[in-house]
Amino acid sequence: MPRMLHKISPKEVAAAKGPGRLSDGGGLYLSVSADGRKRWVFLYVLAGKQREMGLGSAARDGVSLARVREDAASARQLLSAGKDPLEARRASERPVSVATVPTFGKFADEFVEAMKPAWRSAKHAQQWTNALVAQTEGIRAKPVNEIDTEAVLSVLQPMWSKTPETAQRVRGRIEAVLDAAKSKGFRHGENPARWRGHLSHLLPKRQRLTRGHLRALPYDQMPKFMRALREENGLVARLLEFTILTAARSNEARGCKWTELDHTKAFWTAPAERMKGNREHRAE
Numbered sequence: 001m002p003r004m005l006h007k008i009s010p011k012e013v014a015a016a017k018g019p020g021r022l023s024d025g026g027g028l029y030l031s032v033s034a035d036g037r038k039r040w041v042f043l044y045v046l047a048g049k050q051r052e053m054g055l056g057s058a059a060r061d062g063v064s065l066a067r068v069r070e071d072a073a074s075a076r077q078l079l080s081a082g083k084d085p086l087e088a089r090r091a092s093e094r095p096v097s098v099a100t101v102p103t104f105g106k107f108a109d110e111f112v113e114a115m116k117p118a119w120r121s122a123k124h125a126q127q128w129t130n131a132l133v134a135q136t137e138g139i140r141a142k143p144v145n146e147i148d149t150e151a152v153l154s155v156l157q158p159m160w161s162k163t164p165e166t167a168q169r170v171r172g173r174i175e176a177v178l179d180a181a182k183s184k185g186f187r188h189g190e191n192p193a194r195w196r197g198h199l200s201h202l203l204p205k206r207q208r209l210t211r212g213h214l215r216a217l218p219y220d221q222m223p224k225f226m227r228a229l230r231e232e233n234g235l236v237a238r239l240l241e242f243t244i245l246t247a248a249r250s251n252e253a254r255g256c257k258w259t260e261l262d263h264t265k266a267f268w269t270a271p272a273e274r275m276k277g278n279r280e281h282r283a284e
Contacts, residue, residue, distance in 0.1 A: 017032060102143070155170065
């Protein structure tokens, strides 16, 4: 019978009192000391010996329940492969030769180049390049293993209030680059660009957009609108009519080519690479 996992709720973590341990299943425990200090531990047996690996504090703003469960799952995978989680962690924490560590800029450029095949368009790749070149100019010359919280804040703080959407995209892209650098062995420890539980305590939460949704034309007014639209001359009027009749997004309709239209069978086939869902779309 498989072992039960995820036995503890967040409320139980908050209410737990010691001394003692609460099992979350699969070797993960919440250890509570007599003075109320809480920490996560992973217990396992290897070569007939019980070992304990600390996974961080469970105090307020400490390691979250979701995060520690991910760490425990990774440890279990290592055990199933015959590896010692503690030894694997120690190996990952060994210092990297300074001579082999690329700068943030060089690694970011290589990251974008490597990821291009997975992105849907050249425009998407260009957006990543713009964010990781123009917006991170101040940290591009730093070795990627020296990018810390202060370095990340030096990029984000000047734009956080002025252009919050851009700032959030830049933050996410820095985080992705630093995660990749860690996977390559150039960095160790937590990601300084992580939002939840880290930058969320250092930067103000973005305000929700207040402009709301644009009003739609009432359905019963559409026939009158379409008649008026058809009386208009020019490519823009025809494009708008085409977009409405095919229920396409504006960028999908604007990118339409004559070769995509079958006049005999009266349908339009939009290629997958131009569709948001990355699937070919056919409209009659």
